[in-house]
Amino acid sequence: MAERLLLRCRDIPDLRRLDVYTAHGGYQATRQALTTCSPEQLVDMVKASNLRGRGGAGFPTGLKWSFLPKQTAKPIYLAVNADESEPGTFKDRVIIEQDPHQLLEGIIISAYAIRCHTAYIYIRGEFALGAERLEAAIAEARSAGLLGRDILGTGFDLDVWVHRGAGAYICGEETGLIESLEGKRGYPRVKPPFPAVHGLFGCPTIVNNVETLACVPHIVLRGADWFRSIGPEKSPGPKLFCVSGHVERPGTYELPMGTPLREIIYTHAGGIRGGRKLKAVIPGGASMPVFTADEIDVSMDMDSVQKAGSFLGSAGIMVMDETVCMVWAAFVIGRFFHHESCGQCTPCREGTGWLEKVLRRLEFGDGSATAADVDLLLNIAGNMMGTTICALSDAAAMPARAFATKFRAEFEQHATLGRCPFRPVVEPPRRHAHA
Amino acid sequence: MPTLEIDGQRTEVPDGLTVIQAAERLGIEIPHYCWHPGLSIAGNCRMCLVEIEKNPKLQIACNTRVADGMVVHTTNEKTKTAQRAVLEFLLINHPIDCPVCDQAGECKLQEYYMDYDRQRSRFPLPAKVRKKKAIPIGPLVMLDQERCILCARCTRFLDEVTHTSELAIYERGDHCEIELAPGKVLDNPYSGNVVDICPVGALTSRDFRFRARVWYLERADSVCGACANGCNIEIYHREGRIFRFQPRQNAAVNQYWMCDAGRLSYRDLQGEGRLTHPLVRGEDEFLPSTWSSAIGQVTGRLGDLAREHGPGSVGIVVSARAPNEEIFLLRRLGAALSARIAALSWSPPGAFHDDFLVKADKNPNTEGLRLQGLVPDGEVDQLLEAAGAGRLAALVLHRTDLTAWRDAAVVRAALERVPCLVVLDTDRREASEYADVVLPIATYAECDGTFTNHAGRVQRFSAAVSPPGEVRAGWLVLAELAARLAGGEPFAGAEAVFAALAEECAAFRGLSYSALGSDGRPAASAAT
Numbered sequence: 025m026a027e028r029l030l031l032r033c034r035d036i037p038d039l040r041r042l043d044v045y046t047a048h049g050g051y052q053a054t055r056q057a058l059t060t061c062s063p064e065q066l067v068d069m070v071k072a073s074n075l076r077g078r079g080g081a082g083f084p085t086g087l088k089w090s091f092l093p094k095q096t097a098k099p100i101y102l103a104v105n106a107d108e109s110e111p112g113t114f115k116d117r118v119i120i121e122q123d124p125h126q127l128l129e130g131i132i133i134s135a136y137a138i139r140c141h142t143a144y145i146y147i148r149g150e151f152a153l154g155a156e157r158l159e160a161a162i163a164e165a166r167s168a169g170l171l172g173r174d175i176l177g178t179g180f181d182l183d184v185w186v187h188r189g190a191g192a193y194i195c196g197e198e199t200g201l202i203e204s205l206e207g208k209r210g211y212p213r214v215k216p217p218f219p220a221v222h223g224l225f226g227c228p229t230i231v232n233n234v235e236t237l238a239c240v241p242h243i244v245l246r247g248a249d250w251f252r253s254i255g256p257e258k259s260p261g262p263k264l265f266c267v268s269g270h271v272e273r274p275g276t277y278e279l280p281m282g283t284p285l286r287e288i289i290y291t292h293a294g295g296i297r298g299g300r301k302l303k304a305v306i307p308g309g310a311s312m313p314v315f316t317a318d319e320i321d322v323s324m325d326m327d328s329v330q331k332a333g334s335f336l337g338s339a340g341i342m343v344m345d346e347t348v349c350m351v352w353a354a355f356v357i358g359r360f361f362h363h364e365s366c367g368q369c370t371p372c373r374e375g376t377g378w379l380e381k382v383l384r385r386l387e388f389g390d391g392s393a394t395a396a397d398v399d400l401l402l403n404i405a406g407n408m409m410g411t412t413i414c415a416l417s418d419a420a421a422m423p424a425r426a427f428a429t430k431f432r433a434e435f436e437q438h439a440t441l442g443r444c445p446f447r448p449v450v451e452p453p454r455r456h457a458h459a
Numbered sequence: 460m461p462t463l464e465i466d467g468q469r470t471e472v473p474d475g476l477t478v479i480q481a482a483e484r485l486g487i488e489i490p491h492y493c494w495h496p497g498l499s500i501a502g503n504c505r506m507c508l509v510e511i512e513k514n515p516k517l518q519i520a521c522n523t524r525v526a527d528g529m530v531v532h533t534t535n536e537k538t539k540t541a542q543r544a545v546l547e548f549l550l551i552n553h554p555i556d557c558p559v560c561d562q563a564g565e566c567k568l569q570e571y572y573m574d575y576d577r578q579r580s581r582f583p584l585p586a587k588v589r590k591k592k593a594i595p596i597g598p599l600v601m602l603d604q605e606r607c608i609l610c611a612r613c614t615r616f617l618d619e620v621t622h623t624s625e626l627a628i629y630e631r632g633d634h635c636e637i638e639l640a641p642g643k644v645l646d647n648p649y650s651g652n653v654v655d656i657c658p659v660g661a662l663t664s665r666d667f668r669f670r671a672r673v674w675y676l677e678r679a680d681s682v683c684g685a686c687a688n689g690c691n692i693e694i695y696h697r698e699g700r701i702f703r704f705q706p707r708q709n710a711a712v713n714q715y716w717m718c719d720a721g722r723l724s725y726r727d728l729q730g731e732g733r734l735t736h737p738l739v740r741g742e743d744e745f746l747p748s749t750w751s752s753a754i755g756q757v758t759g760r761l762g763d764l765a766r767e768h769g770p771g772s773v774g775i776v777v778s779a780r781a782p783n784e785e786i787f788l789l790r791r792l793g794a795a796l797s798a799r800i801a802a803l804s805w806s807p808p809g810a811f812h813d814d815f816l817v818k819a820d821k822n823p824n825t826e827g828l829r830l831q832g833l834v835p836d837g838e839v840d841q842l843l844e845a846a847g848a849g850r851l852a853a854l855v856l857h858r859t860d861l862t863a864w865r866d867a868a869v870v871r872a873a874l875e876r877v878p879c880l881v882v883l884d885t886d887r888r889e890a891s892e893y894a895d896v897v898l899p900i901a902t903y904a905e906c907d908g909t910f911t912n913h914a915g916r917v918q919r920f921s922a923a924v925s926p927p928g929e930v931r932a933g934w935l936v937l938a939e940l941a942a943r944l945a946g947g948e949p950f951a952g953a954e955a956v957f958a959a960l961a962e963e964c965a966a967f968r969g970l971s972y973s974a975l976g977s978d979g980r981p982a983a984s985a986a987t
Contacts, residue, residue: 192631209628214502214522367609367628367635368503374548377633381586392583400581407544410516411505 029242029262030235031278033122040157042164045125051170053241057133058178061244066137070240072248076259078115079105079196079233080309080337081415082326089138089230091220098227102135102143103205103219105233106158107189107196109148110309111360112340115264116234118276120147120154123238124161130237132175132182133244138230141181146201149189158186193364197414198231199223200366211368212414235264255281259326259336267293269343270300282325289320289343300345304431308337310357311419313426334426349446350434354427355383359452361420372417375408379424386435388451389443398435401428463529478520478531479507489533490542490571492549492658493610494521497715499619501611504549506571508541509533517541539575546576552588552633554605562660564673568608588633596626597645599719600654600662604636607661613637613653620716623647637661648817651722655705656715666723667703671695676702679923680977682910683717684780684903685724686812687820689912690717691978694725694904694923701725701904701924709978712916718817725904732886734899735928745897750929754936757896758943760879761796764852770797772852774842774877779804779822779835780858781933782908783917783967784956786824786831788937789857795945798855801842802828804835805864818913823903827911830966830982839865846873853879858900858933862889883936899930906932907953909975911982917970918979 033039036048045051057066071086092100104127108116119127131143147155162184165171173181187205189195195204199213202224223229239261243251252260263281265288268274272294279288285307289295296302302317307324313334315322322332329336344353362376382401385393405421405428412418428435437445462471465482472481477500479489492504500522508517512530517537532538549568557563590604614626614637625643628635639645645653654664676695683690683704690713695703704725706717737753738745748756765773773796777789793800804825812819828835843861845851847869854877861870867889874880874893882894891897903910905926911917926932938950950956954972961967966982974980 214500214519216522362632365632367630367632370503370505370545370548370608373609373633373635374551377588378548378551378582407541407548411508411541411544413502 028278030119030126030238030264031123031276032126033118039123040121040125040161042125042161042168045123050125051129053244054129054132054170055176057241057244058136058176058180063137063139066133066244069243069248070137073239073243073251074248074258074260075236075239075243075251076261076326077233078235078239078263078338080110080311080335082259082336085232085236088220088232089134091218092138092228092230093221096228099142100138100140101224101227101229102131102138102140103198103201103224103229103231104131104143104145104237105196105198105201105231106145106147106151106154107201108151108234108338109193109196110311110338110340111357112266112268112306112309112342113338114266114268115276115339117151117154118264119234119238120151121157124158125165126238126241127158127234128161128165128171128184129241130239131184132170133240134230134232134237135182136180140230141183143182143184144205144224145184145186146195146205147186147188148196149191151188155186155188162186192366193360194366194414194416197416200414201231202229209366211366212416214413255283256323256325256327263324263339265292265324266338266340267343268340270297270345270348271295271343272297279324282323282328285315285320285322285324285341288324288341293341293343296343296345298345300347302343303346303348304344304350304353306334306340306342306344306423308335309340310342310360311415311422312337313422314353314430316430347446349387349444350427350431351383351387351438351444352446354424355380355387357423358383358420361416365416365420369412369414369417371408371411372420375404375417376420378404379408379420383424384451384454386438387444389438389441391442393439393442395436395439397439398428398432401425401435461525461527461529463525463527463531465531466533472525474525476525478509478511478518478523478525478529481525482520482531482533487533489520490567490575491521492567492608493612495612495615495656495715497620498612498615498656501615504608504610505545506542508538508545510535510537542571542575543578546571547578547581549608550576550580551582552605553608554587554592556606556660560603560606560660561663561668562606562657566660567658590636595665596639597650599651599665599722600645601665601668602637603661603663604638606659607637608659609635609637610658612656612658613662616653616656617645617647620652621647621649625650626653648718648720648811648813649716649815651719652706652716664703671697671702677923679904679921680707681904681920681923682823682912682918682979683721683724684823684910685718685721685727685821687818687822687825687913688713688816689823689910689916689918689979690721690816691918692717692721696904696924699924699927701729707977711978712912712918713816716816720811720817728885728902728904729927730886732888733927733930734884734887734891734897735930737899737929738891738894738897740895748896750931753896753898754939754943757881757898758940760895761853761855761881761940762944764879765796765798768852771799772850773798773855774846774851774853775800775855775857776839776842776859776861777802777828777833777857778859779820779825779828781827782824782903782906782910782920782953783827783831783960784908784934784953785857785937786827786833787956787960787964788934788941789855790831790833791941791945792855792937795941799838799842799845800833801838802833802835803839803859803864804828805860820913823910823912826913826915826982827909827917830911830915831960831964843869843873846877849876851877853877853881855881855883856890856894857883858885860888860890883933885930898936899926899928900933900936901926901930905930906934908932908934909957909972912979915982916979917967917975917982919972919975919977 405425408421507520691707691709806821
């Protein structure tokens with residue numbers, strides 16, 4: 025297996041400690057960037073690396089940075105998206121908890137590149153340990169002169185603050201995150217204007233994912249050409265894949281971008297648990313269209329997965345074996361998005377609840393489901409797609425549509441039988457009223 | 460200026476306009492719920508999705524700026540499908556309780572359902588999300604959470620216009636609801652506006668609720684008379700009764716809003732104290748009279764007394780509640796009688812006012828008095844003193860409540876002493892008890908006329924309802940008195956009176972009813 029970079033913490037005990045981190049070459053990238061590069065050179069380097077965002081959308085990072093106004097009297101902010109909430113995704117968490125200095129290095133170099141002096145790490149509220157480790161790492165870095173005023177004597181100032189979220193999935197959407205960071209309800213903003221022009225507190229803001237920023241120090245040390253040489257040229261680099269579900273060895277794997285999905289499941293994750301048969305795989309977190317067992321010969325990079333009809337998303341690979349009911353799986357996902365829709369846009373607010381209700385009656389059979397419900401599902405999902413402020417509506421509609429299309433017979437069987445043909449599943453409660 | 464094409468029509472519009480505004484200029488209504496020209500852009504209802512060529516996805520017309528060469532389709536199949544879908548989404552959890560909803564008849568859900576949807580429900584009734592209904596959230600506003608479409612117009616109004624933020628959206632997804640913020644009540648001075656801007660029946664007026672179906676009501680353009688701001692309004696009425704005031708858009712005066720006090724001031728126009736017939740004093744009490752007899756007595760006595768006692772023996776008091784036309788005719792009458800004219804502009808001490816719409820001056824036409832050369836409160840006390848000292852032969856009170864506005868004892872002494880007292884007013888007041896003749900005149904909701912607001916803007920109002928009983932328009936009564944005492948032809952209407960005023964008075968020169976239009980115009984002296 026190739027050398028691990030993003031997951032060096034697996035090979036080096038206590039890497040989260042500054043002394044261990046520096047003993048293993050830590051902060052060399054920061055020193056090199058701040059003393060030998062201009063901000064423009066760094067932006068160009070990241071552009072040349074073809075680094076694309078690891079949060080899910082895969083937007084080119086250097087291009088995003090270049091959207092900042094060239095001249096501005098306002099402060100520029102960096103908001104680090106550590107609100108890792110996509111079901112099936114647990115990659116940023118490893119970096120945050122086990123290798124926080126790798127992230128801080130990425131933050132310092134990127135902040136220098138975009139001329140930012142205040143960065144906020146918006147961390148998922150449930151990541152209590154992660155927040156604690158980040159605070160500790162920030163304190164260590166600050167006392168070592170790596171954060172605060174005049175970093176490493178270069179005259180560059182940077183403060184980093186950790187802000188814990190309050191448990192809403194939508195705050196991982198970059199403008200929902202900004203609103204939440206401002207102390208408001210987590211509502212994604214209408215665009216334009218985009219955050220690079222009008223972001224946090226009305227100032228130019230870059231929002232980058234944890235894993236994205238963690239790539240930056242390696243690009244500085246090894247060069248854009250090296251980065252671009254890993255995997256496909258248009259979406260290259262080392263990549264963290266989160267494998268969950270019915271595999272022998274679930275976990276986070278660092279592999280080159282473009283590693284075949286079949287290899288990830290059967291080689292790295294040890295194949296299907298108990299020798300059972302593979303039934304379905306979601307390649308990029310709960311919001312992405314599912315693959316059938318016949319569709320897993322796909323390279324796991326952004327463009328290839330998209331060509332195959334799904335998205336790499338957050339690279340949360342959720343593996344389901346032959347025992348899993350596809351209606352149930354779609355229901356669980358549908359229920360999640362119903363719970364997490366912020367409620368701002370009509371199609372998402374109303375559509376997510378409607379999808380859950382149709383899936384619920386198919387799976388838990390109150391007798392009212394009919395075969396026409398499959399077409400109804402597809403129609404609702406179609407009406408939800410591409411019609412809202414943010415992508416949550418699509419995130420809810422895409423899996424529902426993919427499950428109902430690719431496993432249509434199974435859905436129709438539920439309607440005909442009036443119940444689920446698989447093992448009996450206890451119906452989870454309808455959405456609770458909050459206290 | 461970019462040129463774009465909307466539904467095949469090419470148009471050139473100023474830069475910075477949104478597609479929804481550009482379409483409006485072409486007379487194309489792009490359906491919308493959350494967008495309101497007086498509020499920030501929320502973009503949440505998704506009703507205004509339109510196809511803009513070269514965009515893979517439909518775009519919201521409210522937040523898309525026009526660009527040169529843009530080609531917009533608002534009625535093609537893709538757009539229609541989206542509009543139908545949004546309406547279906549809006550209606551799945553809506554209670555569809557139109558028969559008992561006060562908004563019925565002016566509800567954008569009803570209208571757009573008929574215009575863009577018209578499909579059968581695909582959603583089972585028991586599956587609907589239930590929320591709270593008929594919650595009083597302030598003195599003027601009732602909330603029904605089930606009918607709410609969460610367009611956030613109300614919360615944006617309260618955040619951006621009044622800066623009071625009484626309402627917020629709580630919960631998430633289809634459990635979202637509008638609710639009072641903890642410890643708050645929706646009682647700011649502009650609370651009623653949230654009812655106007657709510658496109659559905661979620662926020663209804665506690666004052667208007669269940670009193671009339673809107674499709675039975677007629678409306679007339681008018682101007683609120685509750686203070687000197689002169690907010691433009693529509694008067695909703697039926698069979699002689701006024702049911703509500705609502706603000707009418709005027710960018711130069713009140714934008715889209717009005718205050719609660721003004722909104723409720725329609726009640727003052729149809730109170731218990733309205734005078735309904737001319738009254739002439741008999742032996743002990745007033746006797747109802749006919750207009751010709753009452754007018755005859757007034758002109759006869761005033762004419763005689765003025766001749767007998769000479770210039771300055773007749774006094775006239777006019778208040779800032781009188782329209783410009785009546786002030787003009789009173790001045791003409793005064794000239795014929797060589798009378799002393801005093802003007803009054805009274806407001807309750809410490810009356811509420813702010814730096815938005817509500818003015819401390821609670822009179823609609825103080826500036827109108829000034830523009831015709833009358834100084835408010837200038838000579839009233841001297842007139843009363845003269846009357847009290849027996850130096851005044853006759854006194855005419857026009858739309859005044861003297862005992863309330865001046866030292867009541869001084870006023871009573873003066874009114875007892877003056878040999879002839881003529882009162883023209885809408886309502887019975889203490890001073891009218893002393894009168895020899897009382898002439899009942901119309902409120903501003905019952906006649907045509909103009910007020911000049913605090914900023915010198917001359918604005919028209921027109922008769923919405925017929926006056927009660929024998930009541931006549933003030934200009935009509937005064938025109939007849941003036942014609943009899945000064946000679947000349949009577950005026951054909953309030954418009955003709957205004958034309959004569961514009962002829963005579965420099966401040967109004969060049970103005971006419973048609974020039975004033977529905978938005979009004981600054982008076983000459985105020986325009987400079």
